[in-house]
Amino acid sequence: MRFFVPTLAATALTFVGVGAEAAPVKPKAPAARSVQPASTARLTGITVVPRAVTLDGPRAEQGLIVTGSYTDGTIRDLTEKAQFQVSAPRIAALRKDVSRRTVRPVGDGPATVTVHVPGAAPASVSVQVRNIGVRVPVSFRNEVIPALTKAGCSTGTCHGTPTGKGGFRLSLQGYHPEMDFQTLAREGGGRRVNPADPGASLILTKPMMRVPHRGGKRLSPDMPEFAVLTRWIAEGAKDDAPGTPTLVKVEILPGRRSLKLPASKQQIAAMAHFSDGSVRDVTHLAKLTTSDDEIATVTREGQVEASKRGDLAVLVRYQDALESLRLTFLKDVPGFVWNKPPEQNYIDKHVFDRLKLFQIPASELSTDTEFLRRAYLDTIGKLPTGQEVKAFQNDPAPNKRAKLIDELVARPEFADFWALKWADVLHVKDETLKERGARAYHAWLRESIATNKPMDQFAREILTASGPTFTNAPANYFRAVDEPQVLSEMTAQVFMGVRMGCAKCHNHPFERWTQDEYYQFAAFFSQVQRKSGTVKEEETVSLNPHGEVTHLRTGQVMRPKLLGAEFAQVEKGADRRPALANWLTTKENPFFAKAMANRVWANLLGRGIVEPIDDFRDSNPPLNEALLDAMSKDFAEHNFDLKYLVRTIMNSRTYQLTSRTLPLNADDSLYFSHAVTRMLQAEVLADAVSQITGVPDEFPGYPAETRAVQLAGTKARTPFLKTFGRPDRNLPCECEREKDPNLFQALALISGRDVHGKLKHESGRIAQLARSQPNDSAVVDELYLSALSRQPSAKEKREWLSYLGKAPDRQQALEDLGWVLMNSKEFLFRH
Numbered sequence: 001m002r003f004f005v006p007t008l009a010a011t012a013l014t015f016v017g018v019g020a021e022a023a024p025v026k027p028k029a030p031a032a033r034s035v036q037p038a039s040t041a042r043l044t045g046i047t048v049v050p051r052a053v054t055l056d057g058p059r060a061e062q063g064l065i066v067t068g069s070y071t072d073g074t075i076r077d078l079t080e081k082a083q084f085q086v087s088a089p090r091i092a093a094l095r096k097d098v099s100r101r102t103v104r105p106v107g108d109g110p111a112t113v114t115v116h117v118p119g120a121a122p123a124s125v126s127v128q129v130r131n132i133g134v135r136v137p138v139s140f141r142n143e144v145i146p147a148l149t150k151a152g153c154s155t156g157t158c159h160g161t162p163t164g165k166g167g168f169r170l171s172l173q174g175y176h177p178e179m180d181f182q183t184l185a186r187e188g189g190g191r192r193v194n195p196a197d198p199g200a201s202l203i204l205t206k207p208m209m210r211v212p213h214r215g216g217k218r219l220s221p222d223m224p225e226f227a228v229l230t231r232w233i234a235e236g237a238k239d240d241a242p243g244t245p246t247l248v249k250v251e252i253l254p255g256r257r258s259l260k261l262p263a264s265k266q267q268i269a270a271m272a273h274f275s276d277g278s279v280r281d282v283t284h285l286a287k288l289t290t291s292d293d294e295i296a297t298v299t300r301e302g303q304v305e306a307s308k309r310g311d312l313a314v315l316v317r318y319q320d321a322l323e324s325l326r327l328t329f330l331k332d333v334p335g336f337v338w339n340k341p342p343e344q345n346y347i348d349k350h351v352f353d354r355l356k357l358f359q360i361p362a363s364e365l366s367t368d369t370e371f372l373r374r375a376y377l378d379t380i381g382k383l384p385t386g387q388e389v390k391a392f393q394n395d396p397a398p399n400k401r402a403k404l405i406d407e408l409v410a411r412p413e414f415a416d417f418w419a420l421k422w423a424d425v426l427h428v429k430d431e432t433l434k435e436r437g438a439r440a441y442h443a444w445l446r447e448s449i450a451t452n453k454p455m456d457q458f459a460r461e462i463l464t465a466s467g468p469t470f471t472n473a474p475a476n477y478f479r480a481v482d483e484p485q486v487l488s489e490m491t492a493q494v495f496m497g498v499r500m501g502c503a504k505c506h507n508h509p510f511e512r513w514t515q516d517e518y519y520q521f522a523a524f525f526s527q528v529q530r531k532s533g534t535v536k537e538e539e540t541v542s543l544n545p546h547g548e549v550t551h552l553r554t555g556q557v558m559r560p561k562l563l564g565a566e567f568a569q570v571e572k573g574a575d576r577r578p579a580l581a582n583w584l585t586t587k588e589n590p591f592f593a594k595a596m597a598n599r600v601w602a603n604l605l606g607r608g609i610v611e612p613i614d615d616f617r618d619s620n621p622p623l624n625e626a627l628l629d630a631m632s633k634d635f636a637e638h639n640f641d642l643k644y645l646v647r648t649i650m651n652s653r654t655y656q657l658t659s660r661t662l663p664l665n666a667d668d669s670l671y672f673s674h675a676v677t678r679m680l681q682a683e684v685l686a687d688a689v690s691q692i693t694g695v696p697d698e699f700p701g702y703p704a705e706t707r708a709v710q711l712a713g714t715k716a717r718t719p720f721l722k723t724f725g726r727p728d729r730n731l732p733c734e735c736e737r738e739k740d741p742n743l744f745q746a747l748a749l750i751s752g753r754d755v756h757g758k759l760k761h762e763s764g765r766i767a768q769l770a771r772s773q774p775n776d777s778a779v780v781d782e783l784y785l786s787a788l789s790r791q792p793s794a795k796e797k798r799e800w801l802s803y804l805g806k807a808p809d810r811q812q813a814l815e816d817l818g819w820v821l822m823n824s825k826e827f828l829f830r831h
Helices: 006-015 140-151 177-186 224-234 346-358 368-380 386-394 400-410 412-425 430-450 455-463 473-480 484-496 515-525 577-584 592-605 625-637 642-650 682-693 719-723 743-751 753-760 765-772 776-788 794-806 810-822
Strands: 043-049 052-056 065-070 075-077 083-086 092-097 100-105 109-116 123-130 247-253 257-261 265-267 269-274 279-281 287-290 296-298 303-306 310-318 321-331 528-532 539-543
Touching (some): 092 109, 247 310, 287 296, 303 321, 346 625, 368 400, 368 642, 412 430, 455 592, 484 577, 592 625, 625 642, 719 743, 743 753, 776 810
Antiparallel strands (some): 109 123
16 A cells, blocks of 8 residues: 555545544533622621530640631631630630641630631630640650651651661551651660750751751751650650550541632641540641642641642541541633533433533533444444444434444443453463463353343352362462462452552551551452362362461461451351452442442443542542442442443433533543543454454454454464553553553554555455445445444545545555545544
8 A cells, every 4th residue: 555645645634533524613602601709709607616625635736617608608718817716815725827726725624715707706616624734745656656657757758668768767657656666766776866865866857957868858846746756755755655545536627518719728627536535636747638739739737728620538647547538629610501411311410410510511412423433332342334324324213322222232242342351350361371261261251241140240250269260260360360469459459449459568558458457358368279170281279278368567367357347257267258259249338339330431431430440549539429329329229230330321411422522621531521532442443444444353263253352361462452552461450451542553553564454455345345346435435434434524525536536546545545544533532
C-alpha cells in the first residue's frame, strides 16, 4: 500500500472523527437564570460544636467550630469571624491559633463560652474544668508518637523507611511504638534525647535545622509537636506507665456537610476517645490531609479551604487510627439550567442528582449508530457488521435498544469477552499454569459467564477449589500464586476491591488496615499446598491441616480473621477457606457486591465510581456513594446476576449519553455527564482490523478464525497485541493493561505490517471489492459501515468518490480508504 496525496489524507483525518455523523455544532450556553449571590443571603442563626466541653488536666484544650445558617439554605463556617466571651476568666480562656479557636483551662470549675456573630442570636458552650493542679506526664503513645507523625519524621520518605535515614529508623506512621521508644530513648548514646538538656537533643535540633538535617526543617518552637517532645524529654523520656488510657476511636467534627462557594473554608476538630471514657481534642497532634489537593487543602490547624467544586475526604491520622470526613464544595455556574433528561432507571436518578448538585448538564442521547457501536464493543468486544448496522437503523421498534442489549448479552461472544476480563485479573497465563491449565481455567471462566453463574457462586468455587488443576479448573487460582500472603492480597484486591499489600510490613499508611489484620487475613490460606499431579505438568491443590501463618514482626501464629469483622470460627484442622468465601459472598458483606458492581460499571462506562476500581479506601471515596450503594444492593438482591447488572447499566440513559460535550460539561471527567472515549483494547482492535480487512489472525495451537479475545493464556502473542498493551497477567488488576496511546502504536497503525499486510492481502476484503464491486459509492458505504458503523456523510462521500474516480490504481485507492478509516479516532476509540 502506498501513502496517497497528503492533502487528501489530512482532509480525511479531519472529517473522519469521533461523532462525525452528527456534524455537531457547539451549542450556545443557555440563558443565565437568576442566582441569588451568596453575599445577599441573610444569616438566620448559628450553632457551635461541641456544645459541652470537659477540660481534664492542665494541658487539655478544645477547639470550637461555629456554623452559620442562611436564608438561601446554605451553611458557612464562621469560626474565624465569631467573637467569643468567657463568663469566668479564672476558669477558662480562649486562644486564637491561626484559624482555630480553642478553650484552654485556667482553674477548676464551670464556665460558659458565649459566641456572638452579628445578625444572629448568640450561642453558648458549657465548660467544665477539672484536675488543673494534677501533673499529667506526656504520654509517649498518645502524644509523642502522633507528634513525630505530624512533623513528618515517620513517613516513608523520611525515617519511616525500612532502613531509616542517617542511621535513625522509626516505624512507618508510628505503627510500632515499642520499637520507636527503644530507638529514641535507648539508642544513639543518649544524643537523640537528653533529659539533662532537652534543647540539645538531636530529635529537636535536627528537625529545627540547628544541625544539618537532610530532611529539612520540620519543627519550630511555636509548633505543638515541639512542646510535646521538649516536655517529654524533660520528664525523663519515659514510656507510658501501666494503666495509661489507650485509644478507642477518632471522631471528626463537625461531621459531613456541603458548602457553597465562595464559602470555601471549614474548620474541623479531631476528637480522640480513650479507654477510660475521656474524649480529647487532638487536632494539634493529628496528621491532616485531603484526598484531592486540587479541590481543597487542609492546614496544620485543621482548616479546609477549597479552590473549586467537588467532593473530597479529609483524612485524620492519629496513632494507628485513620478516619475520614466527607466534604462537598458547590458553586453556582453562570448560565446553568438543568436540561431535565428523562430517567430510565435508578441509575439515572443518582447520576442526575449528582449532576444537578454540581450544576453540570447532561449531554444529549447518543445517536442510534453511536449506541450500536458502543454496545457491541462493550458487551462482546466486536464491531457490528454492516448488515447489523442497517438492520438496527431500520428497526422501527421504540424499544430496539433494550432488545439489542438483551440479544448481545445472550450471544456467545459475550462470554468470550468477559472471560477475557477475568482471565486478566486471575493470572491466567501459560507460564505458571501451563498451557493445558490455562486453557482449562479459561474454559471454566467462559462457561461460568455463558451459563450466567451467579457471581457469588463464581467466587466461592474459586476460593474453595482443590484438586488437579487440569481437571478442576478453579484450583488454578492457587497455582497462579502460592504464598498465603500473596493469595490474601489477590483475594482482597479482586473480590473486595481492597489493596492490602502495604500492610504486609507495617500498618497501611493510607487505610485502616493494620499489619495484624494483614496476617490474620492471610491465615485463611495457610493450609493450601500444591503437589505434583498424576499428569505431566499438572499440580494438585490440597490442604495441610497444620499450615499456619506467622506475623512478620512478632513471629506469632495468627488466627484467621475476617477483614474488618470477627475471627472465623473454624474447627482445628478444618479448611478455613469456606468460612471466608461464605462471609465474603453474603448479601450483607460490605465489600463484595460493591467491588463487583464497580468493576462492571467501569468496564461499561470507562471509569469506576471508585477509581482505581480495586482501591476502595477512606482516602479514595466514591464519586457517587448513593449510586454505588443502590447498584450493589440491586446486584445482591438479584442473586449477583452479572447479565442483569450489565443490562441495568446499559439500559440507563447515563450509559446511552453521547460523548459529544456541552460548554458546561466539557471539563467533567468524574460525574458521567457524557460518555467517555477510550482507545480499543489490544485484542478488540486486532479483531476489528481483521474484521474490516477480511483477513483473520492466525494463532498457533488455536483453530482457524479464532479471535484475539478468545485466546486463553498468554502464550499466543503477536507484535500487534504486545504493542497495543495486552498484559502479561502478572498483576491482579486491570491496571496492567496499557490504556494510553503511544508513539509505537501510532507507528504500528501508520506503517506497521499487520495493517498494511491485511489491506493488501490478495484474498482480503479490499482486493475482493476491487475485483467484484465496480460501484465506488457502494464500496465507500460498505467500508464506512464496517469500520465506523455508520454511513459516510455527504462531504465524505464526495471526497472519496472524487479520489477513487481519479486514482490510476483502484485497489491502491481502496487501500488508502481503508487505511484512513483505521487510523481515524472514530475507529480507534470507543465513544
